[in-house]
Amino acid sequence: MDGIILTPLKIIPTPKGEVMHALKQSETSFVGFGEAYFSNVLQGEIKGWKKHTRMTLNLIVPVGEIRFVIFSEKENDFFEVNLGTKNYQRLTISPDLWVAFQGIGKGLNLLLNVASLEHDPQEAENKELREIRFEW
């Protein structure tokens, strides 16, 4: 799907606890720093749909497991991936794509978004879950 980049990330084990990569300024996924924040999503719960008109998202899941579903209106197509410590990749999402995500793990399912813009409700659109039909 156009506007999506999946980048495998390193988890570096050390005797005192691992180091986990997220995002470097020199990587092509990086288009600017606006804000970093976390979002936890409880098991079975789904946050979405949301479409950003200007923000690029860089999503990393350092704890638990989250299912991401992206819908492209232009391509009329879905993209789906589960991310977490078992599949530790960064998901970069360009503007103009619809995004929803679901908690899969029993405990904490923690998402870090390194976003290219600060949170601004004016630059995002929301739809009810049922407005974009997907077999969750």
Place this chain on the structure above:
Amino acid sequence: MDGIILTPLKIIPTPKGEVMHALKQSETSFVGFGEAYFSNVLQGEIKGWKKHTRMTLNLIVPVGEIRFVIFSEKENDFFEVNLGTKNYQRLTISPDLWVAFQGIGKGLNLLLNVASLEHDPQEAENKELREIRFEW
């Protein structure tokens, strides 16, 4: 201590899982984006000492609890704070301060560093734990 900023951060509860602030580009703690990475520190283990000569660190603990100890050679003084979900604050550390941190929680003690520079071993100095004496 000069070169240290502690900033209380919001945890916003929602029925599907909380949102936790980390860092915005418009905040005074932000001096540039180089890299974001995670570091886990096991209970009782101590990572340090490390001093960065150019990097500013922005440290956030979204899971567990971590004890941070900062040593200023210039002031010959220590600064100590425990951060985590129970005391959810961002710790901004300017260059030229010695930093060490210890895992306090039983499970995951997860640190996010939003660093002003990419990792570069040339710009950091390391000392053995015993080289800067502190009552851990």
